Amino acid sequence: MQQHLLRSTEENLTLKTLCRKFSNGALIIHENPVRQVGGKKNAPHLKTTAYHFDVLDVDWINTESSFEADFVLVTTLNPSVSAIYHQRATLTLSNGSTYTPDFLVIKNGRPTIVEVKPHKFTVKEPWSKLFEEALSICETVNVRFEVQTELQFRVGNLHKRAEYIAFCARLEFTSEDILLAIEEVSKYTDGMTFDFFMRITGLPKILILKLVASRHLYLNDALEYEDCSMIYSSPAY
Incomplete structure (x- = not known):
């Protein structure tokens, strides 16, 4: 897979x-990725994927595993996140070696360095010691450091919900239906259920999910979209 560069x-x-x-x-x-995608010598088998989301201020987001892909899908739906960059930060450790975490996330206008790992690795050496030192380095320069595992982005099939919402983003609807959906939800400051929305508008659930993907509307943190789940209007719209 070719490396995608940033928009200028x-x-x-x-x-x-x-x-x-x-x-x-x-x-x-x-400004550009530290190394070429798929360049991990000790893990050449990992699957690489590139994502593009119109709501983010970056052309392409590269991932090198299903864990990274799921993290990106879920994080993109967080309205406080404006950009996700792959391998943009390098930490120099106390022993002189360097460490490149997976992502730089711009959240609420501030940088967060994120490492994505299966939980089982985060609780044993050498990873736990590495993450402890990385946290200390980042705290010194007032940058947040996080380790994200399946316990955050796969709990309750959160990643599958995010994947389906991303799919709905590509669906086509008339501008009239889109405007009607946004206007109806915006009338209810405390939100409305999917069931109520579909009854009063006659519009399908997938239209709401398309608008969630574009951040015109949003759901709860679990990204639930059952008939009884709530839909909220985005303050930006």
Whole structure:
């Protein structure tokens, strides 16, 4: 898979600013990926995937495993996240070696360095010691460091719900139906159920999911879309 480069537009000013701010020291942030996708010598079998989401300020997001792919799908639906960059941060550890976490996430306008790992690896050496040192380095420069596992992005089939919502983003509806859906939900400041929405509009559930993917509407943190689940209007719209 070819490496995808960033768009050269004002949308990347946050990343460019971070690159200038963290250009030396124990944490360095890079404008382009640190290494080529699929370049892990000890894991050449891992599946690579590239995602594009219109709601994010980045052209392509590369992933190198199903865990990384699921993390990206779920994180993209978080309205506080504006960008997800693959392998943009390098940490220099106390022993002189370097460590490149999986993602740089821009959340509420601030950087978060994220490592995605199966939970079973996070509780044993050498990973637990590595993550402890990475957290210490990031805290020193006022950057958040997180380790995300299946306990966060696969609980309750959260990743499957996010995958289906991403699929619905590609579905086509008339502008009239889209506007009607947004207007009807916006009338209810405390939200409405899917069942109530479908009864008063005659529109299908998949239209709501398309609008969730575009962040015109949003669901609860579990991304539930059963008939009794709630739909909320986005403050941005």
